[in-house]
Amino acid sequence: xxxxxxxxxxxxxxxxxxxxxxxxxxxxxxxxxxxxxxxxxxxxxxxxxxxxxxxxxxxxxxxxxxxxxxxxxxxxxxxxxxxxxxxxxxxxxxxxxxxxxxxxxxxxxxxxxxxxxxxxxxxxxxxxxxxxxxxxxxxxxxxxxxxxxxxxxxxxxxxxxxxxxxxxxxxxxxxxxxxxxxxxxxxxxxxxxxxxxxxxxxxxxxxxxxxxxxxxxxxxxxxxxxxxxxxxxxxxxxxxxxxxxxxxxxxxxxxxxxxxxxxxxxxxxxxxxxxxxxxxxxxxxxxxxxxxxxx
Amino acid sequence: xxxxxxxxxxxxxxxxxxxxxxxxxxxxxxxxxxxxxxxxxxxxxxxxxxxxxxxxxxxxxxxxxxxxxxxxxxxxxxxxxxxxxxxxxxxxxxxxxxxxxxxxxxxxxxxxxxxxxxxxxxxxxxxxxxxxxxxxxxxxxxxxxxxxxxxxxxxxxxxxxxxxxxxxxxxxxxxxxxxxxxxxxxxxxxxxxxxxxxxxxxxxxxxxxxxxxxxxxxxxxxxxxxxxxxxxxxxxxxxxxxxxxxxxxxxxxxxxxxxxxxxxxxxxxxxxxxxxxxxxxxxxxxxxxxxxxxxxxxxxxxxxxxxxxxxxxxxxxxxxxxxxxxxxxxxxxxxxxxxxxxxxxxxxxxxxxxxxxxxxxxxxxxxxxxxxxxxxxxxxxxxxxxxxxxxxxxxxxxxxxxxxxxxxxxxxxxxxxxxxxxxxxxxxxxxxxxxxxxxxxxxxxxxxxxxxxxxxxxxxxxxxxxxxxxxxxxxxxxxxxxxxxxxxxxxxxxxxxxxxxxxxxxxxxxxxxxxxxxxxxxxxxxxxxxxxxxxxxxxxxxxxxxxxxxxxxxxxxxxxxxxxxxxxxxxxxxxxxxxxxxxxxxxxxxxxxxxxxxxxxxxxxxxxxxxxxxxxxxxxxxxxxxxxxxxxxxxxxxxxxxxxxxxxxxxxxxxxxxxxxxxxxxxxxxxxxxxxxxxxxxxxxxxxxxxxxxxxxxx
Numbered sequence: 001x002x003x004x005x006x007x008x009x010x011x012x013x014x015x016x017x018x019x020x021x022x023x024x025x026x027x028x029x030x031x032x033x034x035x036x037x038x039x040x041x042x043x044x045x046x047x048x049x050x051x052x053x054x055x056x057x058x059x060x061x062x063x064x065x066x067x068x069x070x071x072x073x074x075x076x077x078x079x080x081x082x083x084x085x086x087x088x089x090x091x092x093x094x095x096x097x098x099x100x101x102x103x104x105x106x107x108x109x110x111x112x113x114x115x116x117x118x119x120x121x122x123x124x125x126x127x128x129x130x131x132x133x134x135x136x137x138x139x140x141x142x143x144x145x146x147x148x149x150x151x152x153x154x155x156x157x158x159x160x161x162x163x164x165x166x167x168x169x170x171x172x173x174x175x176x177x178x179x180x181x182x183x184x185x186x187x188x189x190x191x192x193x194x195x196x197x198x199x200x201x202x203x204x205x206x207x208x209x210x211x212x213x214x215x216x217x218x219x220x221x222x223x224x225x226x227x228x229x230x231x232x233x234x235x236x237x238x239x240x241x242x243x244x245x246x247x248x249x250x251x252x253x254x255x256x257x258x259x260x261x262x263x264x265x266x267x268x269x270x271x272x273x274x275x276x277x278x279x280x281x282x283x284x285x286x287x288x289x290x291x292x293x294x295x
Numbered sequence: 296x297x298x299x300x301x302x303x304x305x306x307x308x309x310x311x312x313x314x315x316x317x318x319x320x321x322x323x324x325x326x327x328x329x330x331x332x333x334x335x336x337x338x339x340x341x342x343x344x345x346x347x348x349x350x351x352x353x354x355x356x357x358x359x360x361x362x363x364x365x366x367x368x369x370x371x372x373x374x375x376x377x378x379x380x381x382x383x384x385x386x387x388x389x390x391x392x393x394x395x396x397x398x399x400x401x402x403x404x405x406x407x408x409x410x411x412x413x414x415x416x417x418x419x420x421x422x423x424x425x426x427x428x429x430x431x432x433x434x435x436x437x438x439x440x441x442x443x444x445x446x447x448x449x450x451x452x453x454x455x456x457x458x459x460x461x462x463x464x465x466x467x468x469x470x471x472x473x474x475x476x477x478x479x480x481x482x483x484x485x486x487x488x489x490x491x492x493x494x495x496x497x498x499x500x501x502x503x504x505x506x507x508x509x510x511x512x513x514x515x516x517x518x519x520x521x522x523x524x525x526x527x528x529x530x531x532x533x534x535x536x537x538x539x540x541x542x543x544x545x546x547x548x549x550x551x552x553x554x555x556x557x558x559x560x561x562x563x564x565x566x567x568x569x570x571x572x573x574x575x576x577x578x579x580x581x582x583x584x585x586x587x588x589x590x591x592x593x594x595x596x597x598x599x600x601x602x603x604x605x606x607x608x609x610x611x612x613x614x615x616x617x618x619x620x621x622x623x624x625x626x627x628x629x630x631x632x633x634x635x636x637x638x639x640x641x642x643x644x645x646x647x648x649x650x651x652x653x654x655x656x657x658x659x660x661x662x663x664x665x666x667x668x669x670x671x672x673x674x675x676x677x678x679x680x681x682x683x684x685x686x687x688x689x690x691x692x693x694x695x696x697x698x699x700x701x702x703x704x705x706x707x708x709x710x711x712x713x714x715x716x717x718x719x720x721x722x723x724x725x726x727x728x729x730x731x732x733x734x735x736x737x738x739x740x741x742x743x744x745x746x747x748x749x750x751x752x753x754x755x756x757x758x759x760x761x762x763x764x765x766x767x768x769x770x771x772x773x774x775x776x777x778x779x780x781x782x783x784x785x786x787x788x789x790x791x792x793x794x795x796x797x798x799x800x801x802x803x804x805x806x807x808x809x810x811x812x813x814x815x816x817x818x819x820x821x822x823x824x825x826x827x828x829x830x831x832x833x834x835x836x837x838x839x840x841x842x843x844x845x846x847x848x849x850x851x852x853x854x855x856x857x858x859x860x861x862x863x864x865x866x867x868x869x870x871x872x873x874x875x876x877x878x879x880x881x882x883x884x885x886x887x888x889x890x891x892x893x894x895x896x897x898x899x900x901x902x903x904x905x906x907x908x909x910x911x912x913x914x915x916x917x918x919x920x921x922x923x924x925x926x927x928x929x930x931x932x933x934x935x936x937x938x939x940x941x942x943x944x945x946x947x948x949x950x951x952x953x954x955x956x957x958x959x960x961x962x963x964x965x966x967x968x969x970x971x972x973x974x975x976x977x978x979x980x981x982x983x984x985x986x987x988x989x990x991x992x993x994x
Contacts, residue, residue, distance in 0.1 A: 090330035184330065230330045239346065243338040254334065
């Protein structure tokens with residue numbers, strides 16, 4: 001375990017606590033419905049035993065055979081989730097108190113907590129031009145603290161090369177898993193998609209969380225503004241009101257391209273606005289996944 | 296191109312203001328750390344040219360707006376450009392001649408009517424934004440106004456007056472008004488009949504016009520034609536020294552033929568209080584340019600004011616065919632003779648000859664004779680009742696008590712007459728100090744008694760009309776006389792043959808004081824035994840009484856002032872033309888002046904008789920306004936003078952058929968561009984606002 005200063009430890013605890021709070025809040029919202037795990041791919045049937053959730057009875061089998069079978073999912077097969085968090089400098093942007101990186105860290109922490117709670121394995125990689133921090137996969141709950149500590153301690157200061165990292169990960173991972181990519185995707189989208197395709201080729205499921213600040217989405221600036229780039233991009237001075245429509249059109253086009261491209265690669269693409277509460281986003285997405293699996 | 300406010304051209308320098316603001320604004324920006332630079336750069340790249348162009352357009356518009364504003368405020372003018380819309384606004388002074396001669400009828404309308412029509416057409420043709428003021432000889436004098444309808448209305452309301460055109464005075468006023476104007480075009484328009492008699496000071500007028508031409512254009516619009524004939528009553532004067540009730544009174548009347556041909560059988564009618572006196576006097580023939588003097592005798596039938604009118608048959612100038620005067624008829628004229636040297640017997644008295652001269656009748660005639668001389672001693676002045684006294688004569692009086700002098704002063708100020716005859720008792724220094732310096736009763740400073748080697752006589756050459764009919768004045772010999780030094784404002788009525796003043800008159804309050812340089816008895820002269828002594832003293836007395844009539848006989852334009860009982864103060868006074876029941880009376884009020892009531896009336900432009908009535912009072916007054924005989928003169932400006940006028944002014948002879956817009960002012964050149972400038976400023980401001988709004992819309 002890395003040596004962490006007290007501030008980082010405090011931040012890590014706060015991150016862990018917040019993740020726990022979010023996840024348990026979500027689970028409490030499920031009521032009597034037990035959580036089926038993050039991996040929701042159907043695996044096999046097994047015979048019904050008292051206490052099983054009747055919602056998982058396979059009614060089609062029952063109708064054909066008059067025998068009670070329960071559907072079992074992949075999550076129960078110890079899937080590995082790889083959390084890839086973009087730690088590049090562009091993620092440091094935040095118009096309010098929360099930067100995109102902060103938000104990405106919270107998403108990662110929550111997912112790690114969620115996955116480990118279901119006794120699945122999770123690994124963490126924080127990258128910019130390359131992977132800067134890595135915690136190998138583990139299903140040990142104690143791994144959670146390592147993860148949140150790494151997340152809390154990380155500070156972004158380099159440019160991003162998502163595609164390179166994705167290709168690297170695709171080469172490294174031998175076993176199928178779920179790749180959770182948390183980034184603003186401020187990179188060459190074609191190259192990023194090549195990386196995604198590479199992962200999909202390796203049999204990995206890819207879930208992309210695009211974290212964006214509300215100002216990046218709305219571009220609400222007025223007057224004369226000098227924009228100082230976060231990733232060594234030269235300063236630009238302009239009157240934002242005079243280019244807002246163009247910016248929003250370009251930005252939305254970029255997001256749409258990502259959304260469509262991820263969809264074409266059977267990958268989930270989740271757009272996140274950092275002014276939205278995290279638990280709502282997780283709840284909405286996980287609910288979506290569950291519904292998709294039931295279908 | 297020239298500029299009326301060239302200094303404001305420096306305002307064009309303000310074009311740097313938007314540039315500086317633009318540059319300063321570029322230094323005032325917000326700094327934002329930003330991640331999505333890629334999209335920002337793409338957006339900027341796509342809009343960069345457009346934004347720079349928009350910025351440049353707005354900057355250029357703002358600079359242009361300020362430059363144009365400074366340009367417009369500097370009031371640029373183009374002297375060669377003629378434009379009704381952009382025409383340089385004109386500051387115009389209209390001199391409308393409404394003197395008596397403008398009443399001359401040409402065709403079916405008077406010269407003044409024609410002039411008013413011309414003024415209206417002229418004002419209507421003035422460019423937008425012009426100002427005009429109206430000056431007339433009858434006191435109508437407006438300040439320049441850009442409300443041209445009002446100016447036109449004022450001109451139309453100018454009344455026909457009986458006054459004389461003072462062209463020089465009107466030009467001076469016009470020049471004064473125009474000097475204050477900042478208009479590019481300045482004009483003086485004189486609407487007149489060009490009566491030559493009004494332009495007597497022709498050289499001075501030309502000089503004035505040359506001076507005005509430095510600032511303004513002058514036009515003379517001559518209305519009407521020269522009349523073929525005109526007969527006028529130039530004079531109606533009371534000749535009798537002391538007009539008395541029911542006593543025959545003599546009037547002198549002068550009739551002049553101003554026409555170009557002799558006239559025959561001209562009837563002249565005298566009326567007293569609207570009653571014709573006998574048959575008209577027929578002037579058998581009156582050659583062109585000649586004056587016929589007539590003498591009329593008529594009794595005054597009313598105690599107090601009598602209205603006497605002489606009339607001729609009407610001609611092209613009716614105003615001078617009637618002349619009216621007011622004559623005050625008295626029943627009794629009481630004269631107080633203060634004798635400073637009564638002597639031991641009556642014949643030795645200082646006033647012996649004077650008393651006889653003032654009342655040259657005997658027996659029963661004494662009672663009927665209007666002049667009642669009463670002799671008193673100097674010490675009796677203080678105890679005398681002066682209410683019924685008309686005049687007081689100081690004859691060789693010395694050592695008057697101060698209280699007596701004060702009483703004399705009050706008497707004169709209230710309208711009484713005072714005559715001063717020196718004598719052996721006279722102490723010049725004391726009288727100068729007491730009567731003169733202290734009480735202002737002497738119109739001449741008294742000097743030392745002069746005794747020339749050869750006796751002097753009275754000069755027959757006098758400008759005082761009252762003494763002109765007195766013949767034989769030069770027959771009297773004066774071996775001693777007092778040196779008189781007339782005070783400022785005093786009039787020397789008679790002089791001795793050596794040129795020394797003999798009779799000096801001065802006004803004191805509403806009264807008059809006459810100082811004679813020699814004695815009224817034979818001590819210093821033999822005047823008292825000469826035939827001229829009686830009419831001389833009657834003329835002196837008449838001169839003093841004339842004050843009564845003078846205040847009631849005015850020249851057109853003079854103010855009528857009459858003192859009435861103080862109890863009438865505040866009462867409403869109505870003044871209306873005599874024998875003109877349709878004329879609306881004009882109202883005023885009896886004012887308080889000192890301890891007396893005063894009626895003041897200044898609207899005396901119309902000639903003829905006026906009646907004055909006071910509300911709830913039996914007091915009724917009359918006065919008469921006479922035209923100046925100069926106005927009867929027929930000739931208009933001769934060709935030589937017109938030629939000289941054309942060198943300094945545009946002379947237009949306007950006939951009624953030429954009365955169309957633009958008969959004058961067509962030569963007016965020059966346009967102000969400020970209207971155009973302001974319109975452009977407004978347009979650019981509007982475009983700037985619209986573009987700024989449009990450019991600021993998100994793109």
